[in-house]
Amino acid sequence: MEQFPEILQNAKSWLTDFFDPAVKQEIQELIEKDPESLQDRFYKNLEFGTGGMRGIMGTGTNRINKYTLGKSTQGLSNYLKQTYGPDGLKVVIAYDCRNNSQSLARVVAEVFSANGIQVYLFSELRTTPELSFAVRYLNCHAGVVLTASHNPPEYNGYKVYWTDGGQIVPPQDGEIIAAIDKLSFEEIAFEPREELIHIIDKEVDEPFINASVANGSIGARGRDQFSIVFTPLHGTSITAIPEVLKRAGYSQVTIIEEQAEPDGNFPTVVSPNPEEQEALDLAIKKGEAIGADMVVGTDPDSDRLGIAVRNGEGKLEILNGNQTMILMTRFLLDKRKATGFKGDEFVASTIVSTPMMSVMAADYGVDCKTSLTGFKWIAKMIEDYPDQDFLGGGEESYGFMVGEFVRDKDAVTSTLLACEIAAEAKAAGSSFYQELLKCYVDFGCYRERLVSLTKKGMDGAKEIREMMVKFRENPPASLDGSPVVRVEDYSTAVATDPRDGSSEAIDLPKSNVLIFITEDGSRLAARPSGTEPKIKFYISVNAPLDSVSDYAGVAGGLDAKIDRILAELTLD
Numbered sequence: 001m002e003q004f005p006e007i008l009q010n011a012k013s014w015l016t017d018f019f020d021p022a023v024k025q026e027i028q029e030l031i032e033k034d035p036e037s038l039q040d041r042f043y044k045n046l047e048f049g050t051g052g053m054r055g056i057m058g059t060g061t062n063r064i065n066k067y068t069l070g071k072s073t074q075g076l077s078n079y080l081k082q083t084y085g086p087d088g089l090k091v092v093i094a095y096d097c098r099n100n101s102q103s104l105a106r107v108v109a110e111v112f113s114a115n116g117i118q119v120y121l122f123s124e125l126r127t128t129p130e131l132s133f134a135v136r137y138l139n140c141h142a143g144v145v146l147t148a149s150h151n152p153p154e155y156n157g158y159k160v161y162w163t164d165g166g167q168i169v170p171p172q173d174g175e176i177i178a179a180i181d182k183l184s185f186e187e188i189a190f191e192p193r194e195e196l197i198h199i200i201d202k203e204v205d206e207p208f209i210n211a212s213v214a215n216g217s218i219g220a221r222g223r224d225q226f227s228i229v230f231t232p233l234h235g236t237s238i239t240a241i242p243e244v245l246k247r248a249g250y251s252q253v254t255i256i257e258e259q260a261e262p263d264g265n266f267p268t269v270v271s272p273n274p275e276e277q278e279a280l281d282l283a284i285k286k287g288e289a290i291g292a293d294m295v296v297g298t299d300p301d302s303d304r305l306g307i308a309v310r311n312g313e314g315k316l317e318i319l320n321g322n323q324t325m326i327l328m329t330r331f332l333l334d335k336r337k338a339t340g341f342k343g344d345e346f347v348a349s350t351i352v353s354t355p356m357m358s359v360m361a362a363d364y365g366v367d368c369k370t371s372l373t374g375f376k377w378i379a380k381m382i383e384d385y386p387d388q389d390f391l392g393g394g395e396e397s398y399g400f401m402v403g404e405f406v407r408d409k410d411a412v413t414s415t416l417l418a419c420e421i422a423a424e425a426k427a428a429g430s431s432f433y434q435e436l437l438k439c440y441v442d443f444g445c446y447r448e449r450l451v452s453l454t455k456k457g458m459d460g461a462k463e464i465r466e467m468m469v470k471f472r473e474n475p476p477a478s479l480d481g482s483p484v485v486r487v488e489d490y491s492t493a494v495a496t497d498p499r500d501g502s503s504e505a506i507d508l509p510k511s512n513v514l515i516f517i518t519e520d521g522s523r524l525a526a527r528p529s530g531t532e533p534k535i536k537f538y539i540s541v542n543a544p545l546d547s548v549s550d551y552a553g554v555a556g557g558l559d560a561k562i563d564r565i566l567a568e569l570t571l572d
């Protein structure tokens with residue numbers, strides 16, 4: 001601890017009477033017995049990342065607790081007043097199934113009210129997409145969800161939505177952080193004004209569910225012959241997805257009982273992340289047992305969804321985010337095509353997602369916009385291009401956004417859309433999987449893989465920084481024998497052709513991301529996660545596919561290519 005006098009100083013500043021006696025006692029004990037833990041808790045403040053502010057729950061400035069969230073809420077209140085004036089301000093707050101989410105939501109509501117701001121607080125847990133919807137539906141200036149999304153149980157977090165219903169982006173995010181950083185903890189107004197806190201539920205649930213059914217439907221046939229196994233993985237989607245499916249006419253929905261009850265300990269899974277195959281094990285087992293057509297699982301705040309469908313061999317196969325994005329987008333494009341393109345439509349994706357998205361959109365003659373990683377950037381496009389019509393968008397990470405009524409990824413509406421696509425395909429003698437393979441025939445067979453390395457704590461963060469520096473200093477000259485022809489460094493927003501050194505500007509905000517593109521169209525992207533202590537590597541390769549029957553061979557060849565690229569990289 002002697003090497004870090006500032007960290008000790010930070011910790012000691014929590015020993016005043018402003019802080020609860022239990023907190024003070026814990027810090028005293030840590031000073032005496034566990035300096036390493038103290039260091040991790042106080043070496044920095046929590047930061048806003050890809051999807052809000054996330055951290056482990058506990059005592060410290062680098063932890064989620066009533067003081068760190070109280071200070072963020074105080075800063076946000078000050079910023080709202082400065083932006084919109086002190087009167088008539090309104091915010092809406094939702095929370096997920098996590099341990100402490102409800103009590104932290106209460107603290108956040110109290111701090112807003114103490115600042116004279118009207119608060120709409122959901123009576124019980126609700127989904128993130130419903131909160132995004134509620135911001136605009138209730139004409140609020142901002143919204144907050146207490147959730148750490150799919151992170152492990154020890155985490156919690158704070159997603160902040162702005163007036164447009166999307167998560168905060170520049171310039172607001174930087175200005176809000178500045179407003180938070182200049183405060184001391186003692187400046188938090190904790191004393192509630194109860195008359196300003198309004199409990200809400202049905203009055204927002206009903207319009208949200210109706211809008212979800214309207215946006216997610218494509219008029220599929222065979223809804224009552226289509227069998228779905230659904231798991232909320234102990235999270236919030238139980239409040240919306242069964243109802244949306246029922247209202248859309250799906251009668252064969254089996255819910256995994258063991259995972260239906262909201263529970264912040266997520267007792268039946270290692271991680272409540274549908275991107276981890278293990279999280280869907282129970283649901284897939286059930287799906288195989290009852291011969292279901294589709295399995296759907298959602299994360300705790302119900303913005304991401306994992307889907308498994310019957311593959312060519314009749315087995316339930318989990319699809320990745322790129323695959324579901326491609327097929328959902330294709331259906332939205334076809335749906336619009338049927339009524340005629342107006343010419344102002346666009347679809348959206350991100351720089352680490354499959355390039356197949358823009359190839360497909362171009363084939364339809366529709367604009368495809370590409371943003372930095374994260375749905376907050378996709379939502380921002382709707383605001384940035386008010387004269388254009390957003391059809392839908394997605395990314396490599398699981399989750400999809402259908403239309404404009406929710407300004408974040410929305411597992412509720414996306415679940416319905418996936419069922420609609422699959423039910424209609426089944427009624428027409430095809431399947432979700434077959435339709436995906438047809439996309440590969442039409443636009444090229446793209447295979448993607450994500451490799452994430454977890455590196456925790458202060459040392460892990462340093463290692464991740466160093467790995468990115470190493471990549472910049474020693475970029476790969478080729479991938480699987482194909483020369484790199486374009487290096488995109490988003491930290492400087494410059495793309496370079498290493499063959500002749502020529503360069504051009506990238507028209508996106510700066511971000512710590514590197515992308516290498518080869519002559520044969522393979523791509524490797526590297527970036528630190530903005531939600532978890534991880535560094536992520538995204539690989540994309542492609543080859544033409546002449547017919548659906550050639551798929552297994554072509555996909556196998558591409559998988560082997562990804563293996564070779566990974567072997568060259570020696571990541572550790």
Ligand SMILES: O=P([O-])(O)O[C@H]1O[C@H](COP(=O)(O)O)[C@@H](O)[C@H](O)[C@H]1O
Pocket residue numbers: 050051148149150299303304373374375376395397409528529530531532536
């Ligand atoms: O975690 P969620 O479900 O809120 O999702 C958030 O984080 C994901 C992972 O981000 P990163 O790669 O920086 O960890 C993003 O892809 C997603 O757009 C964002 O909304």
Ligand SMILES: [Mg+2]
Pocket residue numbers: 148149150299300301302303304
């Ligand atoms: Mg989530």
